[in-house]
Amino acid sequence: MKIYDTKSRELQQVGTTHGVLNMYCCGPTVYRDAHVGNLRTFLLSDLIARIATLEGMTVNAVENITDVGHMSEDFVEHDKMLQQASLEKIDPFEIARKYEERFHADLSRLNIIPANHYPRASESIQLMQDLIQKLIDSGFAYVGDDGSVYFEAQKFLGYGAISGNKLDSLKPGHRYEYHNDGAKRFHADWALWKSAGDRTEMVWESPWGTGFPGWHIECSAMSLDLLQGHVDVHVGGIDLRFPHHENERAQSNAVIGKEAVDLWVHGEHLLFEGRKMSKSSGNVVLVEDLISRGIDPLALRLCFLENRYRSQMDLTWDSLQAANETLARWRTKMSTWGSSPEITVDTEIEAAFGNDLDTPKAIIRLREIEKSALDNKRELFMYADRVLGLDLDRPDVARTLTDQMQKILDERTKARSEKRWADSDALRVQLEDLGLHIKDTAEGQSWS
RNA sequence: GGUCGGGUGGCCGAGAGGCGAGGCAAGGGACUGCAAAUCCCUCUACACGGGUUCAAAUCCCGUCCCGACCUCCA
Numbered sequence A: 001m002k003i004y005d006t007k008s009r010e011l012q013q014v015g016t017t018h019g020v021l022n023m024y025c026c027g028p029t030v031y032r033d034a035h036v037g038n039l040r041t042f043l044l045s046d047l048i049a050r051i052a053t054l055e056g057m058t059v060n061a062v063e064n065i066t067d068v069g070h071m072s073e074d075f076v077e078h079d080k081m082l083q084q085a086s087l088e089k090i091d092p093f094e095i096a097r098k099y100e101e102r103f104h105a106d107l108s109r110l111n112i113i114p115a116n117h118y119p120r121a122s123e124s125i126q127l128m129q130d131l132i133q134k135l136i137d138s139g140f141a142y143v144g145d146d147g148s149v150y151f152e153a154q155k156f157l158g159y160g161a162i163s164g165n166k167l168d169s170l171k172p173g174h175r176y177e178y179h180n181d182g183a184k185r186f187h188a189d190w191a192l193w194k195s196a197g198d199r200t201e202m203v204w205e206s207p208w209g210t211g212f213p214g215w216h217i218e219c220s221a222m223s224l225d226l227l228q229g230h231v232d233v234h235v236g237g238i239d240l241r242f243p244h245h246e247n248e249r250a251q252s253n254a255v256i257g258k259e260a261v262d263l264w265v266h267g268e269h270l271l272f273e274g275r276k277m278s279k280s281s282g283n284v285v286l287v288e289d290l291i292s293r294g295i296d297p298l299a300l301r302l303c304f305l306e307n308r309y310r311s312q313m314d315l316t317w318d319s320l321q322a323a324n325e326t327l328a329r330w331r332t333k334m335s336t337w338g339s340s341p342e343i344t345v346d347t348e349i350e351a352a353f354g355n356d357l358d359t360p361k362a363i364i365r366l367r368e369i370e371k372s373a374l375d376n377k378r379e380l381f382m383y384a385d386r387v388l389g390l391d392l393d394r395p396d397v398a399r400t401l402t403d404q405m406q407k408i409l410d411e412r413t414k415a416r417s418e419k420r421w422a423d424s425d426a427l428r429v430q431l432e433d434l435g436l437h438i439k440d441t442a443e444g445q446s447w448s
Numbered sequence B: 001g002g003u004c005g006g007g008u009g010g011c012c013g014a015g016a017g018g019c020g021a022g023g024c025a026a027g028g029g030a031c032u033g034c035a036a037a038u039c040c041c042u043c044u045a046c047a048c049g050g051g052u053u054c055a056a057a058u059c060c061c062g063u064c065c066c067g068a069c070c071u072c073c074a
Helices: A036-054 A080-088 A092-109 A125-137 A217-226 A238-256 A287-292 A297-305 A317-336 A347-354 A359-371 A377-388 A403-417 A421-433
Strands: A002-005 A010-013 A020-025 A058-063 A141-143 A149-151 A190-195 A211-213 A231-237 A261-267 A270-272 A313-315 A438-441 A444-447
Touching: A002 A261, A020 A036, A020 A217, A036 A058, A036 A092, A036 A231, A036 A261, A036 A270, A036 A287, A036 A297, A036 A347, A036 A377, A058 A217, A080 A092, A092 A287, A125 A141, A125 A149, A125 A190, A125 A217, A125 A238, A149 A238, A190 A238, A217 A238, A231 A238, A238 A261, A287 A297, A297 A313, A297 A317, A297 A359, A297 A377, A317 A359, A317 A377, A347 A359, A347 A377, A359 A377, A403 A421, A403 A444, A421 A438
Parallel strands: A020 A058, A020 A231, A231 A261, A270 A313
Antiparallel strands: A002 A010, A141 A149, A149 A190, A190 A211, A438 A444
């Protein structure tokens, strides 16, 4: 399979190390629920893993859980984990565990296959300290007079290769208020270890005093450790391209003396009703919100798959509704096409998957197959679903009827047999108001 | 100011020099007691101005507009 690499800005063949595809994905920060935009990125790593598996590779996927650190890059008092903890009046670690659990539940509702490892930043402190020490020893990092340890950006040649930013053109304080506190030697230097200051929660002892890790170091530490020093594919949201991935690359490469990551893959952002989904825009949508509107979470997955992962996509309630109906129609048709669990490879779909995850094309092909006269539609759909993960072979769930529903259904059967159409129509409206879909056929009415 | 990516029919969205993707919505038809579901049909576009070419939505130049990132973010 080929995929677009942000660093080289072209399609690259996905490779393996000793026969295993080592993939690292920047995971969630667990101080709140992941919204559907966050989930789009995690779907991206799921797609890569599924396609690689389908192509016969073995996948070793790591996704970190950020439960400490990075939200306080510049303002200690604004640490989001600690803020949320004081808001919910529980221990910050409990907050982290709570939202981590909910994160896994959301992944499962979107049929995202779990990664092999979910390392927590808070449990990788020693790894990070080891890495920081190595960076100090090799002259890439220094201890500031504020007790924090900083990475010296200018020491790493090639800084900016992923984002295209150059150190010279990074203006200090272009969008944020730059505090020259004197500890950093250069404005683009970043903290590897932050001095605790007044903080008493989520802090650790270190050779440089009590403190907590900077945001970027956790990904270097965990990926180098769990993936034996080499990442074949590194996944994350487009916003992480700079500074997070730029800094991560500098740290990792400085430690191992070579390129730690082969391919950098970035997922574009999700807009909702025309605007970037974010807390500040007030348009955050959770998986819960879909469910409460009667939309199958896998309809969201279908919406995502109908758009290229590298394009910003505008999600709307209309598109979710349309996907929900398409999904229902496909499942109904699948059940009329038999019950075989067999798959048949469709070469067009196979090629689309291998060509930079062209799931939109795969879905177009699926619609074509749906309307065709082929007699192995089910097998072709089953094949596509290995990657699409839409549970296309899920049987219709039998609805449980309430006594009231059963009573109205019985009345309507009677009315229909007596050709009292006005009564029949009125009863149908009643049933529909109760949430049933009524179909009248030659054999009588059916409901779902 | 720097770095990315865009502007395609009522809407969403592929395509990347020549055969008008597809979906949603809408309208018409078949089916139905009427519906629903399903199936069939219909409509049609490439931001603007130049240029290259036998041929441009696609390439080149210019203009306008939009979004993202530039030290919080998936």
